[in-house]
Amino acid sequence: MSEEKLSIAQKTRSRILDQAARLFREKGYAAVSLRGIADAADMKAGSVYYHFNSKDDIVLEVLDQGIKKVHLAVEEAFQTGKELKTPEELMKSCIKAHLEALLSHSDYTSANVRIYGQVPDEIQNQALKVRRDYEGLWDQLLKQVAVNNALRPEVNPKLFRLALIGSLNATLEWFDPEQGDIDNLAEGYSQILLNGIMRN
Numbered sequence: 614m615s616e617e618k619l620s621i622a623q624k625t626r627s628r629i630l631d632q633a634a635r636l637f638r639e640k641g642y643a644a645v646s647l648r649g650i651a652d653a654a655d656m657k658a659g660s661v662y663y664h665f666n667s668k669d670d671i672v673l674e675v676l677d678q679g680i681k682k683v684h685l686a687v688e689e690a691f692q693t694g695k696e697l698k699t700p701e702e703l704m705k706s707c708i709k710a711h712l713e714a715l716l717s718h719s720d721y722t723s724a725n726v727r728i729y730g731q732v733p734d735e736i737q738n739q740a741l742k743v744r745r746d747y748e749g750l751w752d753q754l755l756k757q758v759a760v761n762n763a764l765r766p767e768v769n770p771k772l773f774r775l776a777l778i779g780s781l782n783a784t785l786e787w788f789d790p791e792q793g794d795i796d797n798l799a800e801g802y803s804q805i806l807l808n809g810i811m812r813n
Contacts, residue, residue, distance in 0.1 A: 626664045629654045634675045637724040642672065642731035669736055672728070676740040679718070679725030684747045686714035691754055700763035704807055707754060709799035711781050716790045723785045748774060777806055 632653035636645045647668045651658040665671045690710035694703045715722045729737065755770040764770070781802065788798060 622664070625654075625656075629656070629661060629664055629671065630674055630678065631720065633671045634679070634720040634724045637672065637675060637728050638720050642728040647671075669733065672732055673736055673739055675721060676725050676729060676732070676736070677743045679721040679723075680740075680743045680747050682718045682721060683711055683714040684743075684750060686710040687747075688750055691750065695757055700758040700761045701807060703754070704758065705799070705803040707751075708777070708781065708803050708806070709796070711778075712784065712799050712802070713795055715781065715785065716788065716795060719785065719790075722782075726782050726785055748778070751778065780806070 629650060633645070633650045636649060636653055645668070647661060648658045650668070650671060651661045654661070661671075665674075687707050687710045690706045691703070694706050698706060729740065732740075751774045752770065755764065755774060758764045759770070784798065
Protein backbone atom coordinates (compact mmCIF):
# COMPACT_ATOMS: atom_id res chain seq x y z
CA MET A 614 0.00 0.00 0.00
CA SER A 615 1.37 3.42 -0.96
CA GLU A 616 2.14 5.99 1.72
CA GLU A 617 -0.70 8.20 0.48
CA LYS A 618 -3.24 5.35 0.58
CA LEU A 619 -1.97 4.32 4.01
CA SER A 620 -2.49 7.89 5.27
CA ILE A 621 -6.03 7.97 3.91
CA ALA A 622 -6.78 4.59 5.50
CA GLN A 623 -5.41 5.78 8.85
CA LYS A 624 -7.51 8.94 8.70
CA THR A 625 -10.62 6.94 7.86
CA ARG A 626 -9.91 4.51 10.69
CA SER A 627 -9.48 7.42 13.09
CA ARG A 628 -12.77 8.96 11.91
CA ILE A 629 -14.59 5.70 12.58
CA LEU A 630 -13.07 5.45 16.06
CA ASP A 631 -13.79 9.09 16.88
CA GLN A 632 -17.46 8.73 15.97
CA ALA A 633 -17.73 5.38 17.73
CA ALA A 634 -16.23 6.81 20.92
CA ARG A 635 -18.72 9.69 20.83
CA LEU A 636 -21.67 7.34 20.30
CA PHE A 637 -20.58 4.91 23.01
CA ARG A 638 -20.13 7.85 25.36
CA GLU A 639 -23.59 9.24 24.61
CA LYS A 640 -25.65 6.05 24.24
CA GLY A 641 -23.80 3.18 25.89
CA TYR A 642 -22.68 -0.10 24.35
CA ALA A 643 -25.95 -1.87 23.51
CA ALA A 644 -27.63 1.08 21.79
CA VAL A 645 -24.81 1.59 19.26
CA SER A 646 -24.78 -0.50 16.08
CA LEU A 647 -22.17 -0.88 13.38
CA ARG A 648 -24.57 0.83 10.98
CA GLY A 649 -24.95 3.72 13.42
CA ILE A 650 -21.18 4.11 13.61
CA ALA A 651 -20.95 4.04 9.81
CA ASP A 652 -23.68 6.67 9.45
CA ALA A 653 -21.96 8.93 11.98
CA ALA A 654 -18.67 8.54 10.10
CA ASP A 655 -20.49 9.31 6.81
CA MET A 656 -19.69 5.87 5.39
CA LYS A 657 -21.53 2.81 4.14
CA ALA A 658 -21.72 0.05 6.73
CA GLY A 659 -19.88 -2.35 4.42
CA SER A 660 -16.94 0.04 4.15
CA VAL A 661 -16.36 -0.13 7.90
CA TYR A 662 -15.49 -3.82 7.49
CA TYR A 663 -12.43 -2.79 5.50
CA HIS A 664 -11.01 -1.35 8.74
CA PHE A 665 -12.67 -3.44 11.47
CA ASN A 666 -14.08 -6.97 11.56
CA SER A 667 -16.92 -6.18 13.95
CA LYS A 668 -18.45 -3.72 16.36
CA ASP A 669 -16.56 -5.43 19.17
CA ASP A 670 -13.24 -4.81 17.41
CA ILE A 671 -14.16 -1.14 17.37
CA VAL A 672 -15.24 -1.05 20.99
CA LEU A 673 -12.04 -2.79 22.10
CA GLU A 674 -9.96 -0.18 20.28
CA VAL A 675 -11.98 2.63 21.86
CA LEU A 676 -11.53 1.10 25.32
CA ASP A 677 -7.79 0.67 24.82
CA GLN A 678 -7.27 4.17 23.48
CA GLY A 679 -9.22 5.65 26.36
CA ILE A 680 -6.68 4.18 28.77
CA LYS A 681 -3.58 4.64 26.60
CA LYS A 682 -4.11 8.37 26.17
CA VAL A 683 -4.11 8.81 29.96
CA HIS A 684 -1.29 6.32 30.47
CA LEU A 685 1.04 8.13 28.09
CA ALA A 686 0.42 11.49 29.75
CA VAL A 687 1.01 10.17 33.27
CA GLU A 688 4.07 8.16 32.23
CA GLU A 689 5.62 11.27 30.68
CA ALA A 690 4.98 13.23 33.89
CA PHE A 691 6.47 10.39 35.94
CA GLN A 692 9.59 9.91 33.82
CA THR A 693 10.20 13.65 33.58
CA GLY A 694 9.76 14.32 37.29
CA LYS A 695 10.98 11.25 39.16
CA GLU A 696 14.58 12.47 39.42
CA LEU A 697 13.84 16.19 39.71
CA LYS A 698 10.77 16.58 41.89
CA THR A 699 9.97 15.88 45.50
CA PRO A 700 7.60 12.92 46.06
CA GLU A 701 4.68 15.28 46.69
CA GLU A 702 5.46 17.34 43.58
CA LEU A 703 5.73 14.14 41.55
CA MET A 704 2.37 12.88 42.78
CA LYS A 705 0.72 16.22 42.05
CA SER A 706 2.23 16.28 38.58
CA CYS A 707 0.91 12.81 37.77
CA ILE A 708 -2.55 13.58 39.17
CA LYS A 709 -2.69 16.68 36.99
CA ALA A 710 -1.50 14.71 33.93
CA HIS A 711 -4.24 12.12 34.47
CA LEU A 712 -6.94 14.79 34.72
CA GLU A 713 -5.70 16.77 31.71
CA ALA A 714 -5.58 13.69 29.48
CA LEU A 715 -8.86 12.32 30.85
CA LEU A 716 -10.77 15.52 30.22
CA SER A 717 -9.16 16.55 26.92
CA HIS A 718 -9.86 13.16 25.26
CA SER A 719 -13.26 12.91 26.88
CA ASP A 720 -15.09 10.89 24.19
CA TYR A 721 -12.60 8.04 24.48
CA THR A 722 -12.05 8.29 28.21
CA SER A 723 -15.75 8.77 28.98
CA ALA A 724 -16.67 5.84 26.76
CA ASN A 725 -14.11 3.73 28.57
CA VAL A 726 -15.48 4.58 31.99
CA ARG A 727 -19.13 4.31 30.92
CA ILE A 728 -19.25 1.12 28.87
CA TYR A 729 -16.50 -1.12 30.26
CA GLY A 730 -19.01 -2.85 32.53
CA GLN A 731 -21.51 -3.18 29.66
CA VAL A 732 -19.37 -4.99 27.08
CA PRO A 733 -19.19 -8.81 26.80
CA ASP A 734 -16.84 -10.61 29.17
CA GLU A 735 -14.53 -11.53 26.30
CA ILE A 736 -14.02 -7.86 25.43
CA GLN A 737 -13.47 -6.96 29.08
CA ASN A 738 -10.83 -9.65 29.34
CA GLN A 739 -9.06 -8.43 26.21
CA ALA A 740 -9.10 -4.88 27.54
CA LEU A 741 -7.65 -5.90 30.90
CA LYS A 742 -4.01 -5.82 29.80
CA VAL A 743 -4.08 -2.12 28.96
CA ARG A 744 -5.89 -1.35 32.22
CA ARG A 745 -3.44 -3.45 34.24
CA ASP A 746 -0.49 -1.74 32.54
CA TYR A 747 -1.82 1.63 33.66
CA GLU A 748 -2.45 0.43 37.19
CA GLY A 749 1.11 -0.92 37.17
CA LEU A 750 2.41 2.56 36.36
CA TRP A 751 0.75 3.94 39.50
CA ASP A 752 2.10 1.01 41.51
CA GLN A 753 5.57 1.92 40.25
CA LEU A 754 5.02 5.55 41.18
CA LEU A 755 3.87 4.67 44.68
CA LYS A 756 6.91 2.43 45.16
CA GLN A 757 9.08 5.39 44.20
CA VAL A 758 7.31 7.51 46.81
CA ALA A 759 7.70 4.77 49.42
CA VAL A 760 11.43 4.41 48.72
CA ASN A 761 11.78 8.10 49.56
CA ASN A 762 9.97 7.54 52.89
CA ALA A 763 7.19 9.88 51.79
CA LEU A 764 4.39 7.29 52.10
CA ARG A 765 2.96 6.61 55.54
CA PRO A 766 3.61 2.95 56.46
CA GLU A 767 -0.05 2.27 57.29
CA VAL A 768 -1.19 3.29 53.80
CA ASN A 769 -2.19 0.36 51.57
CA PRO A 770 -0.76 1.33 48.13
CA LYS A 771 -3.24 -0.81 46.16
CA LEU A 772 -6.22 0.61 48.04
CA PHE A 773 -4.93 4.15 47.56
CA ARG A 774 -4.35 3.55 43.85
CA LEU A 775 -7.91 2.24 43.42
CA ALA A 776 -9.32 5.23 45.29
CA LEU A 777 -7.19 7.70 43.37
CA ILE A 778 -7.97 6.45 39.86
CA GLY A 779 -11.65 5.99 40.69
CA SER A 780 -12.04 9.48 42.12
CA LEU A 781 -10.18 11.13 39.24
CA ASN A 782 -12.22 9.23 36.63
CA ALA A 783 -15.44 10.32 38.36
CA THR A 784 -14.74 13.93 37.32
CA LEU A 785 -15.97 12.95 33.85
CA GLU A 786 -19.49 12.91 35.28
CA TRP A 787 -19.56 16.47 36.53
CA PHE A 788 -16.55 18.60 35.52
CA ASP A 789 -16.75 20.77 32.39
CA PRO A 790 -13.24 21.75 31.22
CA GLU A 791 -14.74 24.65 29.25
CA GLN A 792 -16.21 26.14 32.42
CA GLY A 793 -13.69 25.08 35.08
CA ASP A 794 -9.94 25.23 35.57
CA ILE A 795 -8.14 21.87 35.41
CA ASP A 796 -5.13 23.27 37.32
CA ASN A 797 -7.38 24.20 40.23
CA LEU A 798 -9.16 20.86 40.00
CA ALA A 799 -5.86 18.98 40.10
CA GLU A 800 -4.62 21.02 43.04
CA GLY A 801 -7.85 20.45 44.96
CA TYR A 802 -7.77 16.69 44.38
CA SER A 803 -4.07 16.56 45.27
CA GLN A 804 -4.70 18.29 48.58
CA ILE A 805 -7.50 15.89 49.50
CA LEU A 806 -5.86 12.70 48.24
CA LEU A 807 -2.38 13.42 49.59
CA ASN A 808 -3.16 15.32 52.78
CA GLY A 809 -6.68 14.24 53.74
CA ILE A 810 -9.44 16.45 55.13
CA MET A 811 -9.07 16.11 58.88
CA ARG A 812 -6.93 18.31 61.10
CA ASN A 813 -3.95 16.53 62.65
